[in-house]
Amino acid sequence: MAIFEQYLASERLREISLGASLAWVAVPWLFYRVAVALYNISPLHPLSHIPGPRLAAMSFFYEFWYDVVLGGKFTGQIAMMHKVYGPVVRINPQELHVSDGQLLDDIYSHGNRIRDKSVHMSNNAGGALRFSGFGTVHHELHRVRRAAVSRYFSRSNMLRLEPSIAAYIEPLCAKMLRIREPYDVQQAYACITGDIITQYAFGESPGFVEQEGWLPNYMEQTKAMISTVHLFRFFPPLRWLMTLAPYMRNLLVKGKLKLLMTEMLVNAPQRVRNAKADIAAGNDKSDTVLCSILKSDLPESDKAPERLSGESFALLLGGIETTAKTLSIITYHLLSKPHILDTLRTALKDHRIDPEKLSWTALEKVPYLEAVILEGLRLGYAVAIRQLRVARTEVLVYKSKDGKMELSIPKGTPIGTSTTIIHRDEDVFPDPDTYNPQRWTQADPAHRKEMDKYFMAFSKGSRQCVGMSLAWCELYLITAAMALKVLPHLRLYKTDQDDITYDSEYGVYLPRKESKGIRVQLAA
Numbered sequence: 001m002a003i004f005e006q007y008l009a010s011e012r013l014r015e016i017s018l019g020a021s022l023a024w025v026a027v028p029w030l031f032y033r034v035a036v037a038l039y040n041i042s043p044l045h046p047l048s049h050i051p052g053p054r055l056a057a058m059s060f061f062y063e064f065w066y067d068v069v070l071g072g073k074f075t076g077q078i079a080m081m082h083k084v085y086g087p088v089v090r091i092n093p094q095e096l097h098v099s100d101g102q103l104l105d106d107i108y109s110h111g112n113r114i115r116d117k118s119v120h121m122s123n124n125a126g127g128a129l130r131f132s133g134f135g136t137v138h139h140e141l142h143r144v145r146r147a148a149v150s151r152y153f154s155r156s157n158m159l160r161l162e163p164s165i166a167a168y169i170e171p172l173c174a175k176m177l178r179i180r181e182p183y184d185v186q187q188a189y190a191c192i193t194g195d196i197i198t199q200y201a202f203g204e205s206p207g208f209v210e211q212e213g214w215l216p217n218y219m220e221q222t223k224a225m226i227s228t229v230h231l232f233r234f235f236p237p238l239r240w241l242m243t244l245a246p247y248m249r250n251l252l253v254k255g256k257l258k259l260l261m262t263e264m265l266v267n268a269p270q271r272v273r274n275a276k277a278d279i280a281a282g283n284d285k286s287d288t289v290l291c292s293i294l295k296s297d298l299p300e301s302d303k304a305p306e307r308l309s310g311e312s313f314a315l316l317l318g319g320i321e322t323t324a325k326t327l328s329i330i331t332y333h334l335l336s337k338p339h340i341l342d343t344l345r346t347a348l349k350d351h352r353i354d355p356e357k358l359s360w361t362a363l364e365k366v367p368y369l370e371a372v373i374l375e376g377l378r379l380g381y382a383v384a385i386r387q388l389r390v391a392r393t394e395v396l397v398y399k400s401k402d403g404k405m406e407l408s409i410p411k412g413t414p415i416g417t418s419t420t421i422i423h424r425d426e427d428v429f430p431d432p433d434t435y436n437p438q439r440w441t442q443a444d445p446a447h448r449k450e451m452d453k454y455f456m457a458f459s460k461g462s463r464q465c466v467g468m469s470l471a472w473c474e475l476y477l478i479t480a481a482m483a484l485k486v487l488p489h490l491r492l493y494k495t496d497q498d499d500i501t502y503d504s505e506y507g508v509y510l511p512r513k514e515s516k517g518i519r520v521q522l523a524a
Contacts, residue, residue, distance in 0.1 A: 052090035072504030108461030184517030197319030
């Protein structure tokens with residue numbers, strides 16, 4: 001009995017000791033967090049003069065609540081902040097958001113003005129993706145990495161690539177006119193954009209357009225990637241989940257996330273090995289984007305398999321999802337507004353566009369086609385995530401149009417905007433939620449210049465989308481082909497405005513969860 005009592009006493013003592021140890025850790029940590037929160041909203045903080053909700057300025061929990069707990073709702077909340085606090089708001093302890101284009105040229109600058117990426121937002125990139133140009137924080141390193149691939153996406157190279165792009169369009173049109181069952185049209189567009197980018201970047205196409213149906217097409221991997229962005233941002237160590245060894249991946253991960261990790265850990269490294277083999281063999285496939293990086297003068301550390309795996313996956317993400325989403329948005333509006341489709345078809349015919357011999361340079365001379373695409377990009381929010389820059393060495397100054405407000409932005413402050421907000425500025429884009437190509441064709445030169453200034457579909461400045469010329473080429477050729485050959489024979493299937501209306505942001509914008517996509521079907 002005495003032994004038992006001694007055992008109980010020792011257990012109680014152990015519990016008390018453990019509790020005391022935890023208290024010694026927890027109490028100071030709690031006091032520290034409270035002190036930091038109070039400092040964040042005190043006059044001592046360098047951003048104390050910037051308007052915004054005090055709860056947002058105190059800690060990152062405000063952002064965490066809207067993006068992680070509520071699910072991608074923080075961008076919508078930022079829009080509400082601007083209505084209350086004005087064109088420049090403090091949205092978390094260290095970051096500012098703008099809704100006025102007056103500061104855009106300074107935030108997204110070109111040339112030698114240093115613009116880093118926000119560390120907080122770069123945490124969105126998981127696994128090897130953090131080593132890509134997309135995940136690179138520092139200006140100098142990003143500039144070096146971008147230079148290795150940018151020439152391959154120049155306009156001159158895209159003009160050279162144009163016949164290869166056009167070769168996929170006719171099979172896509174034939175397939176869309178052959179399949180009678182309803183389908184999500186973004187799946188179809190993901191097939192052609194997937195074939196194009198993989199052929200150009202890696203020297204081989206998965207044959208998505210040629211396959212019987214629309215699946216697979218990389219959209220499942222993309223959905224898995226975007227589902228993690230907010231969680232990774234607040235819990236950066238979770239990004240290492242994407243680097244699990246293959247056998248751990250098979251044991252611990254299922255479903256879409258497993259597809260994503262297979263792409264990152266198995267397929268992407270294999271592409272790097274294939275590219276090295278092509279270079280060694282001197283075969284024709286060595287003239288690809290991936291091979292060009294391997295043959296560039298980048299330091300050997302930047303040619304490491306893990307980094308190039310991240311770069312190759314970034315090419316897939318940027319080259320498939322964004323363009324496919326924009327094309328699907330354009331398709332919805334052309335089918336739901338027949339008068340716009342009729343006007344586009346007439347404009348193409350008036351410019352004597354031959355549907356069998358589409359030319360990018362010829363299509364660029366059709367103003368109404370450009371306007372149709374611009375509206376699709378404006379309302380497609382293909383990149384809906386906050387596009388932040390850090391002016392490491394400069395103090396930026398915001399001056400409102402009316403001259404009544406002037407704010408100094410301390411150097412080193414993350415600041416930026418979002419397409420879902422800047423593209424809906426009512427002063428620049430009246431009736432902003434309406435798809436109206438004529439806003440571009442009928443604008444006077446001064447207003448057109450203002451709209452171009454606010455247009456952020458490809459971002460701006462030294463970190464502008466490296467694949468912009470490829471996207472434009474695809475958008476012109478595919479939109480024209482659809483308008484002339486396919487869309488007159490399609491109709492929307494159980495799809496309405498709710499299926500394209502912005503609901504949440506996960507890097508790209510997403511409609512309501514119940515949406516089954518922009519579904520189309522052959523007209524009877």
